[in-house]
Amino acid sequence: MSGNPDLWNERYKQSLLGVFGTPQRVLVRGSGCSVWDDAGNEYLDLLGGIAVNALGHAHPALIGAITAQLETLGHISNFFISPPQVRLAEKLLSITNAPDGSKVFFTNSGTEANEAAFKLARKHGRNADGEGAVNADGKPGSSVPGRNRIIALEGAFHGRTMGALALTAKEAYKAPFEPLPGPVTHIPFGDIAALEEAVDETVAAVFLEPIQGEAGVRPLPDGYLKAARQLTTDAGALLIIDEVQTGIGRTGSWLCSGGEVVPDAVTLAKGLGGGIPIGAMVTFGEAPSSLMAAGDHGTTFGGNPVATAAALTTLETIESEGLLEHAAKLGTWLRSRLESLDHVVQVRGAGLLIAFDLDAPVAAKLVTTALEHGFIVNSPGPATIRLAPPLILTQQQGDRFLAALPQLIDQVIDQKENS
Numbered sequence: 001m002s003g004n005p006d007l008w009n010e011r012y013k014q015s016l017l018g019v020f021g022t023p024q025r026v027l028v029r030g031s032g033c034s035v036w037d038d039a040g041n042e043y044l045d046l047l048g049g050i051a052v053n054a055l056g057h058a059h060p061a062l063i064g065a066i067t068a069q070l071e072t073l074g075h076i077s078n079f080f081i082s083p084p085q086v087r088l089a090e091k092l093l094s095i096t097n098a099p100d101g102s103k104v105f106f107t108n109s110g111t112e113a114n115e116a117a118f119k120l121a122r123k124h125g126r127n128a129d130g131e132g133a134v135n136a137d138g139k140p141g142s143s144v145p146g147r148n149r150i151i152a153l154e155g156a157f158h159g160r161t162m163g164a165l166a167l168t169a170k171e172a173y174k175a176p177f178e179p180l181p182g183p184v185t186h187i188p189f190g191d192i193a194a195l196e197e198a199v200d201e202t203v204a205a206v207f208l209e210p211i212q213g214e215a216g217v218r219p220l221p222d223g224y225l226k227a228a229r230q231l232t233t234d235a236g237a238l239l240i241i242d243e244v245q246t247g248i249g250r251t252g253s254w255l256c257s258g259g260e261v262v263p264d265a266v267t268l269a270k271g272l273g274g275g276i277p278i279g280a281m282v283t284f285g286e287a288p289s290s291l292m293a294a295g296d297h298g299t300t301f302g303g304n305p306v307a308t309a310a311a312l313t314t315l316e317t318i319e320s321e322g323l324l325e326h327a328a329k330l331g332t333w334l335r336s337r338l339e340s341l342d343h344v345v346q347v348r349g350a351g352l353l354i355a356f357d358l359d360a361p362v363a364a365k366l367v368t369t370a371l372e373h374g375f376i377v378n379s380p381g382p383a384t385i386r387l388a389p390p391l392i393l394t395q396q397q398g399d400r401f402l403a404a405l406p407q408l409i410d411q412v413i414d415q416k417e418n419s
């Protein structure tokens, strides 16, 4: 295979909006846990399209399902029912142990799932008893009835559209686009006392990620979700859990928060479609599910037959290949191996959502060096490397990376010391 990366780079720069910086490779093909660039170089994909490609690349079950669905019925709009949409909704309610009365709304992305949840929170706040809505500055006096404050955490990432962006913590992402919907208050991460202080009768909802992916794979401390459930219930606020990155087997179970609490809503996306764009909001139980009535929300593509057929097959394949157990076991092994490496000061995560911190801010350099040696990883922070490989990653493939990693780390540390 021959290619001309410079030409693609030039054409990319000329034709695509420059919001992603300069991508480092032109990828043309994938199979299993490998992808190939246009010069024929192979890479072990330890990022999986950012926690998306649960079944790796070109999984035959996914290809079969998508092809068959497209040959049968490709798109119809939400004026009509399609069988894969209903089957997927039922399956999601079953694997998330959703109580009676729970419902699903399909989207095309994580940010849209969170937009739906934001609207759910608004609707809830309108109806809720409370001390009344506050203005954008947090002061009382809004003419809108009900309550409208939203609580999210420092370090939170919930997406890039206006509502989800307001829930996101990073000032640099938000500042150029203000004013954003609000008021959203970001409280210190993992601090139960701060949550207790913040959640009162002006709060419509609390948004939480069980593990903050973009902030460097930071798990909430033990007991935090339970405390959040109790505090929101007591205050009459919704608890909304963003499992866009952590859900669908990524952390070794269907939901990272599963079994710990029953939230009012969970948002999903990334791994759900195995690489086909689809997201979902699952509302848990009768009360939150009945907040949204006909006309309150909508989507043209959400729940599209091809996307839902892809997601259904992704879930069935995760089951039939035992990938929840596999992700849990392989992740534990990977983390313990990473912990023993020189220059690695902390390892975090669950299942196959893993990050490790280096003792120097060389993560960006390590990403580049790893790429040059045939490994795709990512750096969510200056000293942090994130791994979110396909759930089908084998121990041998993990071993290949672990065998190469010490030299890669030494190389970037040496470069830093000599510069």
Ligand SMILES: *Cc1c(COP(=O)(O)O)cnc(C)c1O
Binding pocket: 108, 109, 110, 111, 112, 114, 157, 158, 159, 160, 209, 213, 214, 242, 243, 244, 245, 246, 269, 270
């Ligand atoms: C990626 C991500 C989102 C946004 O999903 P998009 O599909 O990129 O819109 C939201 N929340 C979390 C936790 C994420 O990791």
